[in-house]
Amino acid sequence: MVAESFAPGASASGVARRHDISPSLLFLWRRQTTRAKLEEHGGMPSGFVPVAITDCGGKLPLCEEQGAIEIEVGAVRIRVMGTVDRRALCEVLAAVGTVGR
Incomplete structure (x- = not known):
C-alpha cells in the first residue's frame, strides 16, 4: 500500500x-x-x-534446508522457523494488520 x-x-x-x-x-x-x-x-x-498470500490452507512443504522468515510491522516482529501452518500464519498477519486501526 x-x-x-x-x-x-x-x-x-x-x-x-x-x-x-x-x-x-x-x-x-x-x-x-x-x-x-x-x-x-x-x-x-x-x-x-x-508480497501476496495466495492460499491459506495446509502446511508448506518441507525442504532439506529449513529457513526462517522474519516479518516486522511497526513495533511487532514475527519470526517463523521450520514448518509453517499457512492458515495460522494468515491469522497472525491479519491480526497484526489490525493493530492501530
Whole structure:
C-alpha cells in the first residue's frame, strides 16, 4: 500500500480507501518509510518487495534446508522457523494488520 501510494499520480487517501484503512494510518506508514530510508540506508533509497498470500490452507512443504522468515510491522516482529501452518500464519498477519486501526 505504501509503495502504491508513492506511485506517480497516486492519491494516498484514495489508496487508503481502496484498502479499507484509515488515511492517517497510511500517512504514518509513509512517514516511517521515509524516515527508515534515511536512518537505515544512509540516505540511499530503499525498495519494496511485493508480497501476496495466495492460499491459506495446509502446511508448506518441507525442504532439506529449513529457513526462517522474519516479518516486522511497526513495533511487532514475527519470526517463523521450520514448518509453517499457512492458515495460522494468515491469522497472525491479519491480526497484526489490525493493530492501530
